[in-house]
Amino acid sequence: MGDSHNNALMTAYRAIAEREHWRIDVAGHIGCYLTTAVQEAPTQGYTDSCQGWKRAATAWIAGHADELDAVVVTHATTKSPVVVPTGSTNDETVVQGLVDAWRTATDRGVPVIAIRDNPIARDDVVACLAQMQGPTTGDCDMPREQALAAFDGNEEAVRVLGDSARYVDMTDRYCTATVCPAVIGGVLTHRDPTHLTATFATTLAPALGDRLRAALDSLAP
Template sequence: MKKIDKKPYLPTAANISDDKALPFTDGCQQNLDSAEVKICEYGATKNYDATVALVGGSHSTHWHSALLKIAEKHNIRLVNMTKAGCRLSTGKEGLPKCDEWNEHIIGKIAEVKPDLVFTTAEISYFNIKEVPQGYIEQFEALNKLGIQVFGVRDTPYFRNHVPRCIEEFGRDSKECAIEKVLVVPDVTDWSKLKNPPANVHYYDYTDHICPDTLCRPVIGNVVGYYDTGHLSVSFVNTLVPYIEEDLIPLLNKVKKK
């Protein structure tokens, strides 16, 4: 039987580390050293039908490319309001600039007047067993403003730097994969909440990232991560149909209220 060669993975090894969402590279994600809330617009910036605000840290930012494609297709203004190392939370994590940023972010979101805020709804660290109270407090603050939240489950972390591991051991190596049970709890932290904020709509795309018992560095022929914990643009773009299927009906629903 003739051996069938696998398709080359995308992006190529030389380009994986650069396969990042635009705010990482165009200056629109705030850095670690500033508390200023940066606001950048993408998609439809005039005569738009709706506004989605992407808010939080880098695990929010890496969804940007999918949201941008959806925004361009559906005449949506996409507003990026993210900061490196800073989740949407009132929790004090010893990062003064993050704490200060969070003191101002709700007011800035109110000025943007989004129909939806897209952000992470929990933290994927295995030593964290519940949704932080600081998250809940920020969600409730948005609820008081009548703003709905598209909350995504946080993405898992690999133990190895994915591109370097692939380059050293190969795309199918055991060294570069990790058992799903080690990085993805069976029960989501969000599902443990007895009274989740009424304005938060929770979505989980983990089964697309880790479709079986292993989280693999290459899904199909696309490299999932450009480091240990951030999704590549190439992979996020494969999830556009799933996110679009969830986001557009919700957006149409909240716009009618």
């Protein structure tokens, strides 16, 4: 469950499901993810749609808890920031919103597996690569510290929930120690500054599937 960054992993989820013989149900809403925090939106209608999706998502989890092995979540760090209440901070609001929403699952015995958000790319990543002739260079890459600068709160929320949650970090598949390349294995990683290409998402399936399997195995009684 998640926003468009979750939806960008659809091709990976499909490949994982076929390899592992799993059923993976995917629910996504643009600019909206599984949190009790209110997210900023350009219109009231957009806010209402997002809040409605969150209610439907948590109701679905509650109604299907007996069928679920886990709830896998991810979300963008750069879109639809949360509304911070007086007396709180952005990071505190992000983490608390995740924890409260995830407890819809964990309180019913369903663990949560949170996937760290993908890094961002340059604003002009596609145009930059289109100007190249022959083999690509690193001119369109993004420095690691900039690509991963945003806070998604997943690791911190997993820590709060302890044994009922697990954290999956795919950063090593996106980045080196210094940069997050625009092209990996001959494949364009991003179709815009924040969204993965479907082709690159598919290449993540083996590693992501292995890490989801390891997370599930570590949660087994």
